[in-house]
């Protein structure tokens with residue numbers, strides 16, 4: 230699957246974060262369902278906004294984009310977003326983009342005009358099929374940039390002639406840089422082939438971005454571009470789309486000053502991805518309450534497991550456990566129906582209630598453990614309740630560092646003790662040529 234990623238000229242806001250979280254959770258869900266997922270998300274690292282910011286700060290554009298790519302990784306990690314498999318960048322795919330445009334020219338779908346190259350929309354019959362508009366309607370309502378160079382106002386730029394002093398690359402049409410839409414068609418084709426399973430982004434991308442991606446890709450290959458499209462509804466403030474240009478935005482860093490960002494992730498997944506979410510403080514507080522209830526369920530179970538008797542389960546306990554599996558089936562069912570995470574979370578709450586009302590100190594360890602595993606399996610599909618695990622990992626990393634230091638100082642008594650302590654906690658250390666690695670027993 231391919232998701233349109235950020236233009237890296239600034240911190241991303243929580244509206245962007247909504248879209249990134251949805252694709253991360255979708256990927257996790259598909260993997261849980263047994264699919265082999267290759268997830269590509271691009272970085273748009275050539276763009277007017279980047280060039281302008283670079284001018285303002287008096288640095289090369291590459292410095293701006295590299296900085297905000299690193300910040301993207303830091304901030305997405307705080308939102309529980311796992312890394313995609315591939316993060317292609319425009320600047321690393323210029324050759325492929327030029328080749329792609331060349332093929333469109335050869336096939337008669339593109340024309341050159343004054344050093345620019347445009348896609349000729351009139352040559353592509355299906356134009357408008359994604360946004361469900363016909364050419365006439367589109368032409369009437371076109372708020373598309375009109376330019377002297379275009380034959381038709383709907384035609385869109387594939388290659389922009391360089392302005393003096395601007396970042397540019399040599400091409401058969403002279404020095405210039407790629408238009409925005411062509412990068413996704415080219416990189417999607419390069420890494421995932423002519424037809425991909427899933428493509429998406431925020432719903433602002435339906436028209437013209439994704440419409441144009443379809444036109445370019447299908448004109449070139451003659452094959453369907455994407456089998457499924459997912460467009461994430463807006464995160465709004467006062468019913469207006471959160472956006473940089475309106476100035477009505479918050480960054481994850483701002484939210485993190487007051488709330489654990491896992492609450493924000495929970496808020497996002499509590500809504501259906503297609504619906505708008507009108508963001509406000511109350512919503513975040515009620516998300517916090519909801520997530521706290523899940524953590525309470527988790528902590529209770531952990532306490533019971535620790536204190537439970539390890540005996541053979543009774544028949545009625547086994548039956549109850551068997552019955553519990555229906556929650557997993559229900560979870561799969563609602564999630565399979567257009568990725569309804571809102572209903573998925575509702576099923577998880579039902580499961581917690583069922584567990585809470587049916588187990589106590591007298592339950593068998595094995596039964597408790599299996600109920601716990603089921604609960605944790607479903608929450609981890611959504612990337613939730615991972616908090617303890619992470620601090621545990623940080624603690625382990627810290628102990629490993631202490632052990633390394635002790636070894637350097639030839640304090641083998643201490644280094645052996647740390648190793649043994651970790652072993653007791655179920656963590657095995659291995660000294661490898663790449664350094665110390667750890668794993669669970």
Ligand code: AMP
Pocket residue numbers: 233234235236237244245246247248429430431432433434461462463464465470471472
């Ligand atoms: P951009 O960096 O503007 O290209 O945006 C990165 C991603 O965030 C794209 O998939 C956008 O569609 C998405 N996006 C932008 N604003 C919002 C919003 N307010 N709500 C949801 N998604 C958004």
Ligand code: ZN
Pocket residue numbers: 232233234413438442
């Ligand atoms: Zn795109």
